[in-house]
Amino acid sequence: MKYSSTRGGCSGQGFEDVLLTGLAPDGGLFVPDELPSFKAADLAELKDLAYPELAFRIAAPFTGTAFAAEELRRIIADSYAGFPQPGVAPLTALGDNEYVLELFHGPTLAFKDFALQVLGRMLDHVLARGGARALILGATSGDTGSAALEGCRHSRRVDICILHPHGKVSEVQRKQMTTVAGDNVHNLAVEGNFDDCQRLVKAAFADQSFLPAGRRLAAVNSINWARIVMQIVYYFHAALRLGAPQPAVSFSVPTGNFGDIYAGYLARAMGLPVERLVVATNENDILHRLISANEYSTAPLRHTLSPSMDILVSSNFERYLFDLFDRDHEALAAFMAAGAGGGASLSDEQWRRMRGIFDSASVDDAATRATIAKVWRDHGVLLDPHTAVGVRAAREVRAGQENPCQTPMVCLATAHPAKFAEAITAAGLPAPALPARMRRQFERPERFRVIDRDLDELKAFLGAIAG
Numbered sequence: 001m002k003y004s005s006t007r008g009g010c011s012g013q014g015f016e017d018v019l020l021t022g023l024a025p026d027g028g029l030f031v032p033d034e035l036p037s038f039k040a041a042d043l044a045e046l047k048d049l050a051y052p053e054l055a056f057r058i059a060a061p062f063t064g065t066a067f068a069a070e071e072l073r074r075i076i077a078d079s080y081a082g083f084p085q086p087g088v089a090p091l092t093a094l095g096d097n098e099y100v101l102e103l104f105h106g107p108t109l110a111f112k113d114f115a116l117q118v119l120g121r122m123l124d125h126v127l128a129r130g131g132a133r134a135l136i137l138g139a140t141s142g143d144t145g146s147a148a149l150e151g152c153r154h155s156r157r158v159d160i161c162i163l164h165p166h167g168k169v170s171e172v173q174r175k176q177m178t179t180v181a182g183d184n185v186h187n188l189a190v191e192g193n194f195d196d197c198q199r200l201v202k203a204a205f206a207d208q209s210f211l212p213a214g215r216r217l218a219a220v221n222s223i224n225w226a227r228i229v230m231q232i233v234y235y236f237h238a239a240l241r242l243g244a245p246q247p248a249v250s251f252s253v254p255t256g257n258f259g260d261i262y263a264g265y266l267a268r269a270m271g272l273p274v275e276r277l278v279v280a281t282n283e284n285d286i287l288h289r290l291i292s293a294n295e296y297s298t299a300p301l302r303h304t305l306s307p308s309m310d311i312l313v314s315s316n317f318e319r320y321l322f323d324l325f326d327r328d329h330e331a332l333a334a335f336m337a338a339g340a341g342g343g344a345s346l347s348d349e350q351w352r353r354m355r356g357i358f359d360s361a362s363v364d365d366a367a368t369r370a371t372i373a374k375v376w377r378d379h380g381v382l383l384d385p386h387t388a389v390g391v392r393a394a395r396e397v398r399a400g401q402e403n404p405c406q407t408p409m410v411c412l413a414t415a416h417p418a419k420f421a422e423a424i425t426a427a428g429l430p431a432p433a434l435p436a437r438m439r440r441q442f443e444r445p446e447r448f449r450v451i452d453r454d455l456d457e458l459k460a461f462l463g464a465i466a467g
């Protein structure tokens with residue numbers, strides 16, 4: 001399997017290259033030149049597999065020759081050994097053919113563990129082969145940071161530095177990052193918002209003069225291709241549990257950087273019968289405005305009850321647009337530039353194609369609180385605010401359909417409610433208890449440094465830890 005950049009300046013890369021590079025050298029995102037395809041008979045064969053073996057079957061075609069089969073199997077088995085067995089991703093029925101897919105049983109209680117537990121191990125294997133070391137640099141608006149630090153803290157060949165917006169992540173999220181043990185683990189709190197953090201990371205990747213010779217810079221934010229691959233798996237898992245290849249299933253996905261739902265789009269493109277994909281956004285609704293009104297323009301950032309979805313522009317969306325523009329990188333670049341300026345629109349044909357797959361809804365904080373309270377009252381299921389955005393969006397979309405209950409609707413539950421106690425109490429419910437494992441971790445001292453949103457300050461810090 002070969003990978004090319006969405007900006008047209010880089011092609012013919014192997015999985016090993018995209019694993020270690022993140023952003024392509026031309027500033028684009030890597031996408032595979034083709035996708036593996038699963039027919040009905042292939043799906044029937046996957047039906048009874050345990051989660052790790054299913055993950056192996058999905059990931060293997062994407063990794064190509066980067067790992068021997070048994071090496072990849074072991075990486076994946078080790079990655080999911082820390083999840084409760086056998087329910088790595090339990091599916092809870094709410095009635096009316098509506099389901100919640102619980103993706104929050106990993107070490108940091110959020111879905112990002114599914115990818116980052118694997119990524120840390122893949123990196124260590126690849127680096128060990130060349131006797132190399134890497135510096136991992138990432139930006140987080142919440143859950144990525146802790147999941148990345150947990151995925152890499154045991155790694156012997158990796159230093160990891162995570163930027164988060166100072167004072168703009170929940171207390172639980174901050175402590176989950178700053179109490180992670182390990183001399184190779186570094187936290188920076190940036191005076192700014194998440195997009196400032198993301199911009200700094202992009203700038204550091206573009207100017208790597210601070211790195212010692214031979215050291216590699218690697219990305220773990222949601223543009224990393226390996227993460228996307230591991231997120232495809234639970235779409236297959238859920239659909240298979242509900243009977244795939246029949247019936248077709250719809251998914252509602254709380255969306256920020258479009259990594260998670262893009263994995264659902266890929267699952268569909270690989271042959272999984274997926275009927276609709278619901279892009280569920282909070283009030284940062286650039287994607288909802290595009291899907292519902294063909295208007296692509298940035299709006300001021302809002303801080304909401306679902307901070308991991310507080311974004312101006314969704315970085316992975318470029319990967320989907322690349323397909324929508326039939327891999328024409330110049331047309332794509334023009335659209336992105338116009339969107340960042342005054343605003344852009346798709347052609348009627350493109351917009352129709354997009355709406356042939358995606359629905360969308362934007363859910364404000366009041367509706368998020370009301371959904372948390374209602375689902376608790378009706379079903380005894382406690383949703384975190386991100387998941388509540390997804391459930392509410394699914395219900396709004398279904399309310400406009402003729403036979404809303406005909407197709408199973410799977411809502412991805414992206415975080416454990418205990419991570420967002422403020423939102424739960426704002427919904428009028430008692431704060432959920434943190435799991436004991438997490439309470440013990442929080443007794444450790446916090447370690448982080450505050451920096452300005454200044455590239456030189458970042459480069460000086462990175463040069464010192466990598467030196």
Ligand SMILES: *Cc1c(COP(=O)(O)O)cnc(C)c1O
Binds near residue numbers: 144254308
């Ligand atoms: C990261 C995250 C999201 C958004 O996922 P994207 O892949 O960025 O769209 C949603 N919910 C939670 C809890 C998250 O941590």
